[in-house]
Every structure is written in C-alpha cells, then in structure tokens.
Amino acid sequence: MRDRHFAPVKNSRDMTSPLYLSSCFTGSNGNYTLSPTPNNAWTLPTLLAAYRQANPWYNCWSSIQFNGTSVIACGLVNGGCPNNFVIENSMSPFVASSQPLTITFDVISPPKIAKWEGFGTSLAWWAVAVGKNGLDQQYANLFYTLNDSVSAAYANSGPGSLPGLGFSITRYNIGGTGIPEDSVPPNNVEMYYDGDGSTVGRNTTDKSAWYKLVPGFWAKNDPNAWFWGRDPNQWAIFAAIRAANPSTLVELFSNAPMWWMTDVKSSMGGNLLPEMNSVFISYVANVTAYFVKNLTVPIRSVEILNEPSAGWWNFSITSQEGLNANITQQQSLLTGLRNNLTNALPDVWVSGTDENNPDTAKTNLASILPLVQQYNVHSYWNLDQRRIDLKAKLGNKPFWMTEYGDGDSTGVTLGYTIAHDINLMRPSAWINWQVIDPAWGLMTVNMGQTITRGKVKQVNPKYYVMAQYSRFIRPNDKILSSSDVSNTVVAFDGTSYKIVVGNYASQRNITLDLRTIATARGKAITGPLNTTYTSPLFNKFFQPMSCNVTGNTVTFSADAFAVYSFQIPPS
Template sequence: MKQTLNREWLLGLALSAATVPTGSADLTTTISSAANWGTWEGFGVSLAWWAKAFGTRSDLADIFFSTEWTTYNGQSIPGMGLTIARYNAGACSWKTVNGSAMVVSPDMIASRQMESYWVDWFNSSPSSSSWSWSVDENQRNMLSMAKARGANIFELFSNSPPWWMCLNHNPSGSDDGSSDNLQSWNYDQHAVYLATIAEYAANNWGVSFQSVEAFNEPSSDWWNGKTGTQEGCHFNFSTQATVIGDLRTELNNRGLSSTLISASDENTYDLAISTWNNLGNTATSNVGRINVHGYQYSGGRRDTLYSLASGAGKRLWNSEYGESDATGESLVTNLLLDFRWLHPTAWVYWQAIDGSGWGLIDGDNDNVSLGAISQKYFALSQFTRHIRPGMRILDGGSDYTVAAYDSTAQKLVIVAANWGAAQYLNFELSDFSSPGVSGAVVPRWITQVGTGDQYSSHNDTYISGTKFWSYFPTGAVQTFEVSKVVLLLWTEDRYDPSGFRLDSDKG
C-alpha cells in the first residue's frame, strides 16, 4: 500500500532483473527430497479495499476463495483457491465528538477510507454507544463468504489507529509523514481496539483471527496527512515495542493467548531486518510471526531476513505484494525469488480488484465497476491452485523452479517459468526413493504471461526413468503434478527445518 511514486520506482527494480532461464539450451534441475523449507500455510489476499466495494458479490468470492470453475463475464474462470484472508480494522468515522472531528487529507481516495468500529473515546466497552458494530458490512460479508468457501486462516491488521487516537486527528498520517501520529496516551487504546475486534469476531462473526498486526509499514515516511491517499501511520521502534507489549496483554486478558501477534509489515525486506533488530528482546519475544511486504521486488536481502526469522524460531510471511505489471511476469519473478530465498510459509496478494494493472481483476473500487481478468490472475493461479496448505516446500534446485510435496497423496508439485528463448526444461527426480512410475502421465497446466494460454491443461508429458521434461515457450509458466513420488525415508526425521542433514546415517 504505497504512494504511487514509490511503487513505480520499486517496480522498475523488478523489471530490470531476470532470474529465470534466458538461454536457448535445454536446462535440467534436480528436485531435492531432503530440503524442508516449511509446511505451506496458504496463499491469500487482503480484503481492504476491494471488499468494501464488492463484498456482496458471491461470484467474486467463488473466484478468489474456491477452486471451482466460475463463469465471469461469459468466460469460465478457474477459482484461485485462496485460503488466507487479511481483514482491515478501519480508522475512519464521521462522528463529531466534543467539537472534534476526523481530519481528511485533500487527496484522500474515498474507497480507501475504512470505517472504524470504535467511534469515540468515552467508553472501551464494546457494548457501549462508543462502538458501532454495523459499519464495514461489505468487507465483513466477504470475510464470511471466504470462510464458507474454505479459507481457514484469518489475520486482523491495521493501517492506522482510529482518527481520534491520532495527534492530528488525521488517519492518513502525521503532518510531516515521518513522525509518530499515535498519541502516547493512546498506545494501550490502539491495542484495546484490535483485541476487542478479535474477541468480538470470535464471539459474533464465527471468525477466529490466527494473528493480529498492529502496524502497516510503520518505518516508512510517506504517511503524510497533508497528501495521503489512504490510511497510514508512522511508528518508531520504541512505540512499536510498547504497542506490541500492550497488545499481548489485551489479547491475553480476553482469553486470546493463542492468537499470534505478527510484526511489523514493513515495506521492504531490508526495512524488516532493521526493525526486527531494533525492537528489543521483550517485544520480539511477544511476536509470533514476522510479516514483511514484498515491495523491494528483486532487491533486498531475503536470505538475511529468513535467517533472522529461523534463528528466532519465528514463522515468516510475505503478507502483502502488488505491482502494476498486468502481464504476470513481475509477479512470477518475485514469487520465485521469495520461494528461493525468503522461504515464507504464506504469501498474500494486496488488491484482488484494482486498476492500472494492480488488480488480479481490473476494476474501479470508487465507481464499483469491473473489467477483465488480468493475465496476472492466471499466472498466480499456477501456484495457488496446486501448492496447497499442508504441503512441504522443497528445494526446486534452481531459480526458476518451485517444488512442493504432499506426503498424504505422495504427489510432487513443480511450478517453473521460462522468460528467455523457447526451450525444453528437464526435471530430475533421482533424489526420491520413488520418482514416480516410468511411463506415467504427468499432468501439466500452462499460462503464458502477457497474452496466450491463460490456464490450459494437457496430458502429453511422461516420466522417463527418473526424469521428465516439457517444452517451454517464451514467457511460459507451467505446473506439473507427479504421482507416486516417495521421499527417502531418512529425510523425514534426519533433516532440520532448514534442509541441512543432521547425520550421515540413513538407518
């Protein structure tokens, strides 16, 4: 959720780097049966802002949260099967309180104003008149439809505290963009707000939030109340640490001790590293998962952030990603980099519906109008429909390959991409005790970025000994599902979660 200038500058970094095959010679990659980069939790999407506009559309819920094929604008569309939904706790309300009212930035975009449940500071009781639980009906409705279609992990997140907690009463940020905007006497009240929503949702919405995130890109300096187009708030390290402690207390006081605190949803991998290193031991001990946004694209030290997370025993999510490349090439490039170096256990797209290439479906949230399905939608579906929750993420052996293993079904899933000249890509499975049945069909699905195949399936690929291969046109993203693949027995308990062998005994 960046200001446009920053988004476009960062997008240029992604488009300037190619990390998948560019040569014309055939390439072979060996899939490792030993590596274990974690148990996959799922792909997801944030509900703000598109669900505010389109939260009554059951066909959109089908498209994003089921794996069923749905008719959209006369076209049959494969459901993405997203299983994670991030719900935004709003900061806006239009109630004048003792002569005070919310200050609105002159550049504010109306569809990005999310309504707050806590409308004034007189009473913290959720049953009092200081709270309005009827607002934000559309986003809440999409949350319920997501759950009904199989989504099973939910996160509550905040872009800004409610306006009346802000120093300038503007939930778009401080007057200079780089100063804290949460009043110091309301640090604990911000925690009360989020914990109360989490408790209310569990008791009244039938939704239990796995995690709560109190910040959104808190170290960034573009949250300026004079020019902001959305909700946002700067928090320095010490303020974040205080709020994290307060939030842990408030969740525990409501019987939500198992609800994780995630932090800090920084804009880039490098900012996330800096923030984590400066939060202090008390705050980091209260954080159950590190969240980071993927707006550094091809830059940044994904590997360093992963090392910090694994060293601290924390899970790691890419909790927000987006860009304006509707072809899908940038998305696939950066998703492959995340799997290769960041090793998240979940990955969340930002705007499911938006204009200028940002949306998976082109649309206008202000005018509540919809356009065509983006080619980016089909490219992402190559991952979301096949790499499913509970799978073990393996080492694909190259920068252009992702591999995941379903131990129950004994199924290996491979997703690979080719940006260069058309060529054959070979996949070697000799590292597995059973690499599938020689001669067996390997179903494949193909999407071509930009134009061409959207999501077509084929049964023309076969196992030959311990390998198979497939022809990749330029710009092709393909998924393969190999049945009857068995991991070497000793890999299950003789490797640590980082994929390093613990001993040399295969016993």
C-alpha cells in the same frame, strides 16, 4: 527519482537486443534508472523481469514514468550505471532460444519450508469497493475455492468462467475512518469519503478512491460509541469467504488507529497521540474479541502496525490510511496488545511489524522479534540477499509474507516474486495485497458508485499466473529444493510432487530430471504427465498440456515468461 543527470550509454556494438540500454540516469544517491532501446517489442514490465532474472545484483525493482519516459528503476549498485558490454555478457543467455536447462530435485534434504500454510489476500479496499452488491459469493468462489470453473459477472464481456484460486488465508482490515456525524468541533474529522462514497474532502479528490478509507467501529472515546455495522461491504465479502472455505486462516490487521487518536485528526497519516497509546491497543483488542466471541470467527493473529518505519504516512500527502511509529512506540504497542489479549484471548497471536521490505525489517528485528508470536513482512524492493539474510535472523519463528503487489498485469513480475520469496525468504504463507485493483489487481472491477459496481471489467493474465501457484502448492505441503532457485518451486503433499516452473526471459528447452523423485517413490515415473500452463505473451491462460516421460525425465519447450505446473501422482 530525484537529482538525476543524463549519462548516455556508450557502446559501439549493434544494440538489437531488447535487453540493451539506450540511456541511463544516475542519481546522487547511487540509484539509477535504465531506459531500454526504444525499438523493442517487449513491454516494460516484461523487460524488467528479464533484468531481474539475469542480473539480480542490479536490484532493479520497478517500471516507472520518469520525465515522460518509461524507465526501469534500480537500486544502489557499485559503479553506478551498468555498461552494455556487461549487460550483454550476463543477459544474452536469456534472449537466446538455444540455451537448454536441466533442473534436478533434492527430495532428501530437510524441506525449505516444513509446512506451507497457503496463499491468500488482504481484504480492505477491494472488499469495501465491491462488497454487499450481490456478487460476494462470486468473489469468494473465485479466490477461495478450487472449483475448475467459476462464473463471473462482467460489466461488458469476458471469459465465460475462471479457475478458482484456492486461497486459504484472509486478512481483514480493522479500519480507522469515521463519518462526518462523528465530528465535534474543534476536533473535526477530515471530510473524506466514508464507506458509501457520499462525502468528498480535501485529501480525496476523486470518487474512485473512496474505498481506501475503511470504516472503523469506534466513533469516539466513549464505551457507548461502538458501531459494529459500519463496515458492511468488507464484512459481506468476508462472510462469503468463510462460507466458501470455512477453514481459511484469518488475520486481523490495522493500518491506522481511529482518526481521533492521531495528532492530525485523520487516519491518513500522522502520529499516535501519546495519551492514545493504550486507547489504540484497546481498540484493536476489542475488535479482535468481538470477532472471536460475538461473531465466532477463529482468529489466528492480529497485527496492530503496518509499515510503521516507512516514514511516508504523512497527512495530508497520503490518500490512504497509515501511521508512523518509531521503534519505542512499536515495542509499546506490541507489548500492550499482547498483555491485553493474554487475559481474554491467550490463543490469538500478536504479529508484526509488516515492514515494507526485508531490508527495513532487518533493521529493527532484534527489538521486535521477542514481542511477536508471528513475524510478518512485505516483499517490495526485490533484494534477494536481503531475503536470505532476513530468514537467517528469523530462525524458526512463524513467518508470513503478508503484502505484495505490482503494476505488471502480465504476471511475469508476480511469478518471479513468488518463486524468490518461497525459495529464498521461505515464509510459510504468501499473501496478495489487493487481488482487485485498477493498477495492481489480478483483475479490474467497476469500483464506482454505479449500477455496475462490483462487475468485472478485465481479467489480467496475472490471475492465471497466480492460479499456477496457488492451485498446486497447497496447505500442509512441504516445500523442497531444486537446482533452479529463481524459477522453480517444488512441493510435496506426502503422496504427490508438484513442480511449478517457468517464467524464463526467453523461449528455451527445459528438462526436468525426475530420477531422485522416482527413487524416493520406489517406482519409475511413467507418462504422460498432465500439465497446466499460462503463457501471458501468447494469450494462453491455464491451458492443459501433456508431456511424455522418458527415463524419468521430461523435456519440453517453455515459452518466454510462461509458467508450467506439473503434478507427479502417487506411485
């Protein structure tokens, strides 16, 4: 948010809508920030979601603090700051409660996604923070079962039980952090916190961040320096997940090589030393082989690079593991890993390259795509056309969305992103970055080194929004089309249709026109239909609701930003 000047929005109309602007800051690069009217009652993340839905071409992507003011950050757009007259014309339907919407369904055309593989989460930080503390099975049951009621241990108090999220994919992080005992002068390991939070260093200034440095298994470049017990917390969570859901798909991923392989002698940023290229490949391949052969863990895929083109993994600025790699280095690492695995583990796929967003991914796609068996991308920036463009270039290559997170605890932005990713980018899997996190998590948990470590502090509304999708859109479903690309996801499991709809920026009447589904079933749909909904603004979380069916249609009044999940049973 640099190089911006203040440009007040001029508008003679009464700006009573919370969607109108009070000011706009334009940057020299064409980006801008919107400052909404100060007297509105909407939270900024909610307002951000409204801008996204009404004006996706503005590319508004985040709510931030700028010069002490909460603002909405937006991407490059022709003409710079938008005018309130334009905003009024495009956004007023999202404020008015009298705008009805009818949604139709296409059950004849080929599915958007032929085989949905599931939702999931990466482990890494949260698993290091809460693992091996007597609560491993609690979290495994919360995130990886479809149990209707899962009890949780709270630091103070909270809901008596939660619905399981029913995840089916787990990403295990291959760490790169060492411990002080590994260092041999003059190549000292950076003194950051190791896995028990006991060592402070210059780049991790508070103890709350200790869990971001995931312990690695190879202490030094010596075949006798492997220590497989160094990541006990993440492993404890992973073992509990496999007990809760033995069929979970597993991907291993690396954010950085071992610290001693980099030019800055740290896993927190920097570059891979040229002479360590093959050593890094061996590290990732050996960890994969250990999981498969020694721990009997079936591995679907392994990723050796994480956001390698971003350019922000710069020691000593970053406080998390990361590695910069140019396109030549990326190609070398992917090719080398494939060659290594082909000999011992030919069925394990190489995936990559987990770029930060579809736009960055598209830049190097032609050079990377032939080298991976599965393409991974992260879903930041909220660029719908880039989602569409990326999928067009990927063709039929297996494709996962492997990281997304945001600071909107209501779940409004989460639901928006899930719907747009599934309908426009069309991956076969959608994976949360950190389900537990102080800023981005579905819940917050005590991550400090105290007797309450691992206990739940707060369950955010977005936990229940996640449940509205993950409990209903299930592995092996087909993802179908509807007339509402922005807000409706439709799945079919061979017998039942599942419709997840909502997250509109205003209260409105919704009609689900189910006639095509009735025709496909060969039988009229009768009600009532049992529905589950989450309304973050009204503190209603995963509540049951019954809807009548008349003439193969369902009409209901949807709360602003609420999400509703319908299931149409077999005929």
